[in-house]
Amino acid sequence: MSIVNPALNDYLLAHATPQDEVLRDLAEETARTLPERLSMQITQDEGALLTLLARLCGARQAVEIGTFTGYSSICIARALPADGRLLALDVNEEWTSVARRYWARAGLADRIELRLGPALDMLRALPREETFDFAFIDADKTGYPAYYEELVPRMRPGGLLALDNVLRGGRVADPAASDPADLAIRKVNDTVVADERVESVLLPIRDGLTLARKR
Numbered sequence: 001m002s003i004v005n006p007a008l009n010d011y012l013l014a015h016a017t018p019q020d021e022v023l024r025d026l027a028e029e030t031a032r033t034l035p036e037r038l039s040m041q042i043t044q045d046e047g048a049l050l051t052l053l054a055r056l057c058g059a060r061q062a063v064e065i066g067t068f069t070g071y072s073s074i075c076i077a078r079a080l081p082a083d084g085r086l087l088a089l090d091v092n093e094e095w096t097s098v099a100r101r102y103w104a105r106a107g108l109a110d111r112i113e114l115r116l117g118p119a120l121d122m123l124r125a126l127p128r129e130e131t132f133d134f135a136f137i138d139a140d141k142t143g144y145p146a147y148y149e150e151l152v153p154r155m156r157p158g159g160l161l162a163l164d165n166v167l168r169g170g171r172v173a174d175p176a177a178s179d180p181a182d183l184a185i186r187k188v189n190d191t192v193v194a195d196e197r198v199e200s201v202l203l204p205i206r207d208g209l210t211l212a213r214k215r
């Protein structure tokens, strides 16, 4: 199932803030060197949305789970003030070494702290305090329910959580779906909508993006 009408795809991309040279070069390098992984990278319109959202909620402290080659981290970090911080969590040193190069090129190296390892362990090691204004979850899908539970108590009141790929190509609405990743995403979708700690909406942008604002 295609969530975004393919005929409208180019039109949508043409009507979001255009990529600058850094993001364009990063997307091109990822496509050239990691073609089989390119679908993991968020798209230009989603990147523009993350920048807009992080700016709108006045984020100073942000966290990202799933950095890959750095596209979303640049979009988020750009929205932070000069003394703001993005904590970027990923398990892969090779892919995030690409991200580090582009953070330097974007002048964001001092605003982003990368930690390498399993995200759940690193999240659990953070103080259980209301720290973050903005969080983006875009890593292994089976981890989403646990990432969400670890993040909510660490969000400030008014802080925004964004969860990517929450439609799984439409499979979340297919009763026959049995893939563990699809089931984990369905579980977190059901958790978020029933969670009185947040108000939320599931947007049909790309593969689905849930926004949940902590009350």
Ligand SMILES: C[S@@+](CC[C@H](N)C(=O)[O-])C[C@H]1O[C@@H](n2cnc3c(N)ncnc32)[C@H](O)[C@@H]1O
Binding pocket: 040, 041, 042, 065, 066, 067, 068, 069, 070, 071, 072, 073, 089, 090, 091, 092, 095, 117, 118, 119, 120, 138, 139, 140, 143
């Ligand atoms: C979909 S990609 C992230 C794409 C990125 N947000 C972007 O805009 O390009 C998922 C990332 O999650 C990382 N990842 C997968 N399992 C993980 C885990 N258990 N802990 C931390 N990172 C993990 C992968 O190494 C990969 O870089």
